[in-house]
Amino acid sequence: MTVDSDPEFTKVSEDDLSFEPFTENKQVRDFDCGDKDLNDFLNTEEVANYERENLGRTQMVYLKGELVGYFTTSPGDLRREKVKHVKSFTKYPHLEVENFPALLIGRFAVAKKWHRKGIGRMMMRHVMGMAQEFGEQRGARLVVLNATSKDAIKFYTSVGFALTDERKERGRQQRTMFFDLRALEGDDANSL
């Protein structure tokens, strides 16, 4: 019996999820999140090639043994001018920073049959923990990503991401979004 057909299993909790780095013996062929590019990445050799070429690190997310999602991260950055409309970044005009160092979420997906059950939010909480650690050890202020649809923008907004400067992005299919890791240090730390 799978967890979703188990009548006892009504609510997904964070403790039920496990996060495991992609390895070639974990290759899958039938992951379906509803987005062809994100499916193809995981269902083909692309994910293994990314690992081999050090282009990103992919984490597989399991719910009681069933693959329910994945995400890929790598170091990234965001041009300062893209966030100059944001108050917290105008506080330090003396800082000579052209680009804010960041953790980039290159891919993020939840299996279609598990949408709207809070798994994306729990995965994001995990990514934020990774980003904080990465930020402390290597220096990173932001988490950045490119949202590819209106629904994705709604999801990322609901977990605390903001859009970068509108004028610079007009006409683009993808929208750059960012999360300021400083938000996790204050009273907002549990808002995700």
Ligand SMILES: CC(C)(COP(=O)(O)OP(=O)(O)OC[C@H]1O[C@@H](n2cnc3c(N)ncnc32)[C@H](O)[C@@H]1OP(=O)(O)O)[C@@H](O)C(=O)NCCC(=O)NCCS
């Ligand atoms: C976007 C995605 C990762 C969200 O994952 P999820 O597990 O379904 O999201 P959650 O259940 O944690 O949703 C958290 C909140 O985000 C918002 N949200 C999530 N999906 C949404 C949608 N399709 N439309 C509007 N708001 C949405 C809601 O506010 C939701 O809270 P609620 O269900 O209590 O209203 C998932 O839909 C997905 O994998 N989509 C296809 C791939 C994709 O678009 N990835 C992003 C590429 S940039």
